[in-house]
Each structure stands twice: as C-alpha cells, then as structure tokens.
Amino acid sequence: MVMMLQTNFWLKSHCVRLSRHCWRLHLSSFDQQAVEAFVLTEKLGSISAAAKSMGKNRAQLSQWIANLEIDWNVELFSRTGHKPSLTEAGRRLLPMCQQLLEQQQLIAKQVALVGDSEQIHLRLGVSVYLASSEIALVVSRFHAAFPNVDLEIVQRRDEQLLNWDQDLELDLTLCIYRDQYPANAIVTPITKINIVAVCYKNHPLANACATNTEQVLAHTWITLRSHSKVPLWEPEFIQRQIQVEEQALAIELCKSGLGVLSAEQSQVQPYLDSGELLIIDHEQATITESLGVVVAKTKTKSEQLNQLIKIIQSVFPSS
Known part of the structure; x- marks a missing residue:
C-alpha cells in the first residue's frame, strides 16, 4: 500500500x-x-x-x-x-x-x-577578342546582384560561339556576329567595336605606307587557335602564322615583333598610345564590327539571364 x-x-x-x-x-x-x-x-x-x-x-x-x-x-x-x-x-x-x-x-x-538562386548555373560564351577588364566588370556586377548563381565563362573565337552545332550548351553568347548567326537564335545588338590589325613599332610593316593585301599576308600572323573545324573569318592566304590559345599571349608575341595581330582596339589601346604597337597602313586595317548578345529562341529567359543582359548593356554602352 x-x-x-x-x-x-x-x-x-x-x-x-x-x-x-x-x-x-x-x-x-x-x-x-x-x-x-x-x-x-x-x-x-x-x-x-x-x-x-x-x-x-x-x-x-x-x-x-x-x-x-x-x-x-x-x-x-x-x-x-x-x-x-x-x-x-x-x-x-x-x-x-x-x-x-x-x-x-x-x-x-x-x-x-x-x-x-539555388542550383542555378549560367554558361556564358564570350568572344576572346573582348577586353578582360570589361568581362570582369560584367561578372563583378552580376555576382553582386546574384551571389549564389554559378557563372561559367567559356571564351572562344566568335565563329565557334556562333556555330551552335558544336553543342557548347551556352545560355547566352556575347560576341561579334556579322549578321551570321543560327536561324534559331535571337540577337540583341549591344554596340559597335573596332578590330584593328597591329604590329610592333620595329616590324617591317610599321613604316610601310599604303600596303596592299598581298604585302600584309606575306608576313607572319599571330592568330587564336580554333577549337573546332568551323570556317574562320581570317584571310585564306595567310602564309605563316603562330597560333595561341589566349589573346593576352598573342598581344605579348606581337609586342615582341613576331607578327601581325588582329585585336579589339580597347585591348591594345594602351600600347597604341605608348607607340609600342602601330596600326598597319592598310585600307582594311580598322574594321567596325557588331557586338551582340545571342540567345537561342527556345531558351526561357530567367530573371538572372535578363539581368545579365542589362549588365552587359551597361558595360558596353551603345555607340
């Protein structure tokens, strides 16, 4: 009890x-x-x-x-x-x-x-001819707006970026398009940029006046290697060339006097200003190209993708 x-x-x-x-x-x-x-x-x-x-x-x-x-x-x-x-x-x-x-x-x-932003991954194709400082500014502003979005940068020649048959699986491409882009793509024009043919100040072409195409192509050209069999925009009759992967290396080789280089003008402007590099005297040594954003028509534009396009437009103001 x-x-x-x-x-x-x-x-x-x-x-x-x-x-x-x-x-x-x-x-x-x-x-x-x-x-x-x-x-x-x-x-x-x-x-x-x-x-x-x-x-x-x-x-x-x-x-x-x-x-x-x-x-x-x-x-x-x-x-x-x-x-x-x-x-x-x-x-x-x-x-x-x-x-x-x-x-x-x-x-x-x-x-x-x-x-x-969970599990969002954007793959951005970028022309190798664009200045790294400008691309870095685009990425910096985008990262500030969407810090949790994975952004992958694929740098290729414009010809390859526009050839979607290579299956790069890009969400967006920023490149020179020359009115040549796939039928299933939408292009948003961004601005105009100048592509210039330059050489070192002591190169034989530096002091040549009114050169013709045959004279220019007789010299060694420094070109960017293509990662595919896509037809290139460069002249077909280049006799000698040095192919490299990176535009930064191509510029350094040009500054060493090894050959002629085509580059986006802002990339080489500091060396043009200092007189280290010169634009060759040829009627087509400076060409104005169209820079645009290319997106597949089937691609659904997310908030992040739309914002990325706006950031690109702010970094590359229309001319």
Missing part, C-alpha cells in the same frame, strides 16, 4: 514536471511573435494597435506578452495607467529585442535569396 502511494506520488510529480517542460517547449514556438508583440506595443503605444498591425486579436497579444514576462521572469510593462509603459527591465530589454527582430529579417531575406 505504501509502495503504491509512493509510486502514485512519483508519477504525479513527474507528470507535473513534464507538463511544465512541454509548456516551455510550446511557448518557444511563439517567442518570435511574442517579442514582436512587445516591440510593437511599445512603438505603437497600445496592445490594440500592435494587434491590428500583426493581424491578430488583442487577447492573443496580451497572452503572448504575459507568457514572455513569465518565461523571462520580468515585468515588461507597468499596467497602472491607461497605456502600457515600459518598466526599467522593459527599457533595458527593448533594444536587444529590436536588434533580434532586425537580424531575423536579414536572415529571412538571405534565405529567400538562396532559395531563389
């Missing part, structure tokens, strides 16, 4: 403790709203105004604030007047509660941003 009474007493005591524990766990799920109710009540001057702002009834907010006071073992508001006024404890806790809500809002924004 005594053992049964002891057992019943233990069960009742344990259940009371368990009940209190469960109540505290249940309360924790309302802590954020309770803190918001506390902050809004102080800000708006009444529980009724705070309840209206939160879309809740007054009784619910009163209960949340009361539970918060019980949970924290403090009195937040003095209830002696018509309007709730902060106690000393309430004044000390208010700034921390405000900061807590601000941090939660920032976290919510970041979570939404991560969710919107």
Whole structure:
C-alpha cells in the first residue's frame, strides 16, 4: 500500500514536471511573435494597435506578452495607467529585442535569396577578342546582384560561339556576329567595336605606307587557335602564322615583333598610345564590327539571364 502511494506520488510529480517542460517547449514556438508583440506595443503605444498591425486579436497579444514576462521572469510593462509603459527591465530589454527582430529579417531575406538562386548555373560564351577588364566588370556586377548563381565563362573565337552545332550548351553568347548567326537564335545588338590589325613599332610593316593585301599576308600572323573545324573569318592566304590559345599571349608575341595581330582596339589601346604597337597602313586595317548578345529562341529567359543582359548593356554602352 505504501509502495503504491509512493509510486502514485512519483508519477504525479513527474507528470507535473513534464507538463511544465512541454509548456516551455510550446511557448518557444511563439517567442518570435511574442517579442514582436512587445516591440510593437511599445512603438505603437497600445496592445490594440500592435494587434491590428500583426493581424491578430488583442487577447492573443496580451497572452503572448504575459507568457514572455513569465518565461523571462520580468515585468515588461507597468499596467497602472491607461497605456502600457515600459518598466526599467522593459527599457533595458527593448533594444536587444529590436536588434533580434532586425537580424531575423536579414536572415529571412538571405534565405529567400538562396532559395531563389539555388542550383542555378549560367554558361556564358564570350568572344576572346573582348577586353578582360570589361568581362570582369560584367561578372563583378552580376555576382553582386546574384551571389549564389554559378557563372561559367567559356571564351572562344566568335565563329565557334556562333556555330551552335558544336553543342557548347551556352545560355547566352556575347560576341561579334556579322549578321551570321543560327536561324534559331535571337540577337540583341549591344554596340559597335573596332578590330584593328597591329604590329610592333620595329616590324617591317610599321613604316610601310599604303600596303596592299598581298604585302600584309606575306608576313607572319599571330592568330587564336580554333577549337573546332568551323570556317574562320581570317584571310585564306595567310602564309605563316603562330597560333595561341589566349589573346593576352598573342598581344605579348606581337609586342615582341613576331607578327601581325588582329585585336579589339580597347585591348591594345594602351600600347597604341605608348607607340609600342602601330596600326598597319592598310585600307582594311580598322574594321567596325557588331557586338551582340545571342540567345537561342527556345531558351526561357530567367530573371538572372535578363539581368545579365542589362549588365552587359551597361558595360558596353551603345555607340
């Protein structure tokens, strides 16, 4: 009999403790709203105004604030007047509660941003003739807007970028298009750029006047290697050439006096300004080309893709 009474007493005591524990766990799920109710009540001057702002009834907010006071073992508001006024404890806790809500809002924004950009991967084809500084600016601005989007840059010759049969699987291409692009593509003109034929200041062509095509093609040309069998835009009768992978190396070889180079003018402008490189004297040594964004008609333009096009337009203003 005594053992049964002891057992019943233990069960009742344990259940009371368990009940209190469960109540505290249940309360924790309302802590954020309770803190918001506390902050809004102080800000708006009444529980009724705070309840209206939160879309809740007054009784619910009163209960949340009361539970918060019980949970924290403090009195937040003095209830002696018509309007709730902060106690000393309430004044000390208010700034921390405000900061807590601000941090939660920032976290919510970041979570939404991560969710919107999750698993998005864009593959951007870029002409090797474009200046690296300009491409870096495009990527920098895009990354600032969409830090969680993976961006892959594929640098190729324009001819290869426009030949979609090579299955590059590009989301967007920024290149010179010469009105030659696939029928299943849409082109957004961006600007005009100058392609110039240059040589080193001590090269034989540097001091040659009114050269003809045969004279120019008789010299070594520094060209960019093609990654496919796509027909190239370069003259067919180049007798000697040095093929490289990167335009930066091609410029260095040209500066070494090894041959003639075709390059986008902004890439070599510093060397033209210094006199280290010269534009050869030929009627077609400077050609104006059309730079555009090429996207497949079947490609669905996402928010990220549309924003990328706008950034490109801002970096390469129309001429």
